[in-house]
Amino acid sequence: MSAAASEAEALIRTLQLQPHPEGGFFRRTHEDTRLVPNPFATATDDDDDDATRLASTSIHYLLTPASPVGHWHRNKALTYHFLHRGRGRYRLLHPDGRLEEYVVGPDVESGERIMWVVEGGVWKTSAVEDGDGLLLISEVVVPGFEFRDHEFLDWESLVRLVGEQKAAELGRFLKK
Ligand code: GUN
Secondary structure, rough: OOOOHHHHHHHHHOOOOOOOOOOOOEEEEEEEEEEOOOOOOOOOOOHHHHHHHHHHHHEEEEEEEOEEEEEEEOOEEEEEEEEEEEEEEEEOOOOOOOEEEEEEEHHHHHHOOOOEOOOOOEEEEEEEOOOOOOOOEEEEEEEEOOHHHHEEEEEHHHHHHHHHHHHHHHHHHHOO
16 A cells, blocks of 8 residues: 555554545534524525524535545635645636636745635635545635535536536546
8 A cells, every 4th residue: 555545544544534525535614503594595495494594614625546636616705715735726617607626735935835714605626636635624615605606517517517518627626
């Protein structure tokens, strides 16, 4: 087993991480249980259960050699990200079709980011940057994470946003 693979196994065990539906592994580490009005509720919403959100939720998130991709998805809430270990590449697709790409890692002198923010409504995919590496981060979602605010990207929407040619390249990060 590679050094990164055994480091990843140890992290999964020590931090008690579970498989994440987006790919990779995670554990919720904190909830601010104060309730705030759901800012994403529409005037026509009469679903009382959906009226509030936790003020914030936090997770550890790990990409590994065996599960190296966080697949295309978006959240209505804003997410703060903080690097702990390793190096990753983020690809973001903005609602206007603009593609943004950057590397997160420890080498701030070379422009790598140790903290990055993804606004609500922006499509996101992440991948381990080094062939056989890992990426360990924390995320804080504000207001708190809810699956009904979460959506995976599909092929048709990707094509609509970036066209066939670019979609052929970015489609490898779609959840199957
Ligand atoms: N992504 C960011 N935060 C969370 C969370 O709390 N739970 C899940 N399942 N995914 C997340």
